[in-house]
Amino acid sequence: MLDTSPDTLVYFENDIVPLSQARVPVLTHAFHYGTGVFEGIRGYWSAERDEMFLVRCEEHYHRWIANCRILGIDPGKTPRELVDLTSEIIRLNHFRTDVYVRPLCYMSTPKIGVKPDGKSNFLIAAMPFGVYLPSDNGIHACVSSWRRLEDNAIPSRAKICGAYVNSVLATMEAQANGFDEAIFLNESGHVAEGSACNLFLVRNGALVTPAASENILEGLTRASVIELAHQELHLDVIERPVDRTELYIADEVFLTGTAVEIAPVTRVDHRLVGKGTVGPVARRMREVYAAAVHGRNERYAKWLKPVYQHVLATLRH
Ligand SMILES: Cc1ncc(COP(=O)(O)O)c(C=O)c1O
Secondary structure, three states, rough: OOOOOOOOOEOOOEEEEEEEOOOOOOOHHHHOOOOEEOOEEEEEOOOOEEEEEEHHHHHHHHHHHHHHHHOOOOOOHHHHHHHHHHHHHHHOOOOOOOOOEEEEEOOOOOOOOOOOOOOOEHHHHHHHOOOOOOOOOOOEEEEEEEEEOOOOOHHHHHHHHHHHHHHHHHHHHHOOOOOOEEEEEEOOOOHHHEOEEEEEEEEEEEEEEOOOOOOOOOHHHHHHHHHHHHHHOOOOEEOOOOEHHHHHOOEEEEEEEEEEEEEEEEEEEEEOOOOOOOHHHHHHHHHHHHHHHHOOOOOOOOHHHHHHHHHHHHHOO
């Protein structure tokens, strides 16, 4: 990952300011209690097209607003306005490289006590971004000793800041034990997801993934992979509870997410997955996913928001 320059322009509390000036008071509610909701969106730079493509940007903002509703906060803008704001920030920064966009809406009350007072604010920061989880040759994952948060405790689907302590603890443990990534089981003992990614297995020629009710984040990459599996790989996709030991006997396992992209898992808990190499389904999925998000497959142009072309279109009208 690349360092973000303090001069990078970000949207912060109704203004566009350099990152170095985007500061919150130390008593901010969200800082103490984790009461924010965030998103993660990627933009891919296409040198061939001289264009930046934001991936499923409007859907990310739909999910963000819905998740904010769970916490009783509201950025007060429509998904389309937020897409425009995001494009604007990218253009102002003249980014011509892959980027990651981090919107965050948070309870902004500067006083002690969990009781919210209805005040919230939001920011959108975009930054140059590369590979999050190097996985070209497959990664080694462990089943975490930490359980996934339950929907009735802190909903995993909501991308709530405080909930990511769960992911941080699992990642710390995985790294300390020499693994690349952690896989969570939920309180029922079923496989849920990775620390910041969803999980798929290949079993008996079909894709299997934990259902939305298994305490997962309902990933947009997961949705893309399901569509690509049907359309491009002609595979059935089954959403159901997944047992831990299915990870050990699957032909393939791979993780999906905006940051992670498509990461093949070639070992779980020191056991080889399939032959212990990147399998044909994961390999093909990486290819079709990359083609889709880089604007090389017209069928998936519907997922992409061109950032710079938009300027020309506006000027023409
Ligand atoms: C816990 C968790 N699961 C899954 C995902 C993947 O979601 P998406 O594909 O929408 O990025 C993320 C990514 O942010 C995540 O944090």
